[in-house]
Amino acid sequence: LGRRWMPVIVCPPSLKWRWTPTQVRTVVGLFFLGTINNIVYCIINSSGQNLCHHFGAENWLGAILWCNIFFGFFARLVNTFFLEKTRHSYRILSIGAMTAAGLIIIIISIILGNHFFWLCLVGITFAGTASSFGESVCLGYLKHGFPPEVVNAWASGTGMAGVAGSGIYMILKLPFINLADEWTFLLMLPLIFVYWFCFFYMIKPSSALAPSLPAAGEKTGLLGEENADEAGLPITPSPPVLTRRPAHADEHSVNAAAAAAAESVDADVGEPQALPATPTRKTTNTDRPTSNKMPRLHTKLVVESGGL
Numbered sequence: 001l002g003r004r005w006m007p008v009i010v011c012p013p014s015l016k017w018r019w020t021p022t023q024v025r026t027v028v029g030l031f032f033l034g035t036i037n038n039i040v041y042c043i044i045n046s047s048g049q050n051l052c053h054h055f056g057a058e059n060w061l062g063a064i065l066w067c068n069i070f071f072g073f074f075a076r077l078v079n080t081f082f083l084e085k086t087r088h089s090y091r092i093l094s095i096g097a098m099t100a101a102g103l104i105i106i107i108i109s110i111i112l113g114n115h116f117f118w119l120c121l122v123g124i125t126f127a128g129t130a131s132s133f134g135e136s137v138c139l140g141y142l143k144h145g146f147p148p149e150v151v152n153a154w155a156s157g158t159g160m161a162g163v164a165g166s167g168i169y170m171i172l173k174l175p176f177i178n179l180a181d182e183w184t185f186l187l188m189l190p191l192i193f194v195y196w197f198c199f200f201y202m203i204k205p206s207s208a209l210a211p212s213l214p215a216a217g218e219k220t221g222l223l224g225e226e227n228a229d230e231a232g233l234p235i236t237p238s239p240p241v242l243t244r245r246p247a248h249a250d251e252h253s254v255n256a257a258a259a260a261a262a263e264s265v266d267a268d269v270g271e272p273q274a275l276p277a278t279p280t281r282k283t284t285n286t287d288r289p290t291s292n293k294m295p296r297l298h299t300k301l302v303v304e305s306g307g308l
Contacts, residue, residue: 022204023149023150025202025204026150026153026202026203026204027149027150027153028153028202029198029199029201029202029203030142030150030153030154030157030198030203031153031154031156031157031160032157032194032195032198032202033138033154033157033195033198033199033203034138034153034154034155034156034157034158034159034160034161035157035158035160035161035164036157036161036191036192036194036195036198037095037131037134037135037138037157037158037161037195038131038134038135038158038161038162038165039161039164039165039168039188039191040099040102040103040127040130040131040165040188040191041068041127041128041131041161041165042161042162042164042165042166043165043166043168043169043184043185043188044064044068044106044124044127044128045064045065045068045165045166046165046166046169046170047169047181047184048061048064048065049061050173050181051064051110051120051181052064054110054114054181055114055116055117055120056114056117057117060117063121064120064121064124067121067124067125067128068124068125068127068128069128069132071125071128071129071132072128072129072131072132072133073132074129075129075130075132075133075136076132076133076135076136078133079091079133079136079137079140080136088137088140088141089199089200091133091137092134092137092195092196092199092200093196094133095130095133095134095137095195096130096192096193096195096196098126098127098129098130098133099126099127099130099131099192099195100189100192101123101126102123102124102125102126102127102128102129102130103123103127103185103186103188103189104123104189105119105120105122105123105126106120106123106124106127106182106185107123107182107185107186108123109122109123110180110181110182110185111182135158138154142154144205169184172184
């Protein structure tokens with residue numbers, strides 16, 4: 001069939017993203033929101049071996065990783081199917097509360113000693129579930145009309161969490177620092193307030209981030225399918241074009257159908273009687289119509305059925 005030309009709207013310069021102070025604050029807030037959401041999860045994974053050594057359970061490293069991940073799957077399901085009508089602000093508050101509860105339980109289990117490894121796993125479950133639940137909540141919040149640049153800021157923050165979490169724990173365990181694990185998790189507690197501050201005070205709703213409309217005199221263009229990839233724009237299929245056939249084409253199809261019907265009758269009845277010839281006369285210039293439109297001709301087909 002070949003390649004067709006697809007209409008693709010090319011945004012003028014005024015429709016592109018403009019970095020206003022409100023947008024910059026929102027992007028920075030979402031970056032820190034994504035970083036803090038996953039940083040506790042990454043620090044728990046980095047400290048898993050030391051936690052097992054502290055509790056004398058060197059063979060239970062897999063249990064720490066499992067508790068940190070497994071129950072987050074159910075948290076995502078609950079958020080998707082049961083919390084759709086719950087306000088995002090309430091869910092963000094619950095995420096911070098779950099993270100704080102998990103960190104406090106981990107600190108208490110480390111202080112209590114060797115026989116409370118199960119309590120440490122409970123705290124890890126709370127913190128890991130809060131991280132997975134936070135990812136689902138934030139993605140659901142960002143789907144309400146936020147531009148792609150804003151969504152990329154949150155995704156970059158979640159990626160930075162892996163680098164920052166493991167890097168912070170590695171620095172705190174250097175020989176000249178060698179901070180205890182309970183103090184490491186205690187330092188993570190103030191980040192919960194930063195998490196709430198980023199969501200409630202730095203991130204603005206999507207209505208405040210809408211790009212400006214095109215200025216007067218600016219035009220949009222069309223690109224072919226071959227050039228759409230170079231422009232970085234999606235290819236949208238063109239709508240079907242409905243064309244109307246002229247009137248004389250409709251009359252021709254009607255006459256052809258009538259002729260075919262007459263031939264079928266001839267095969268059953270026999271030769272029809274000849275129609276009387278229409279007398280013709282020579283037309284003069286005065287007989288011709290004055291308008292540019294040709295008069296529509298109506299043809300009547302008469303078939304004698306021979307008594308049928």
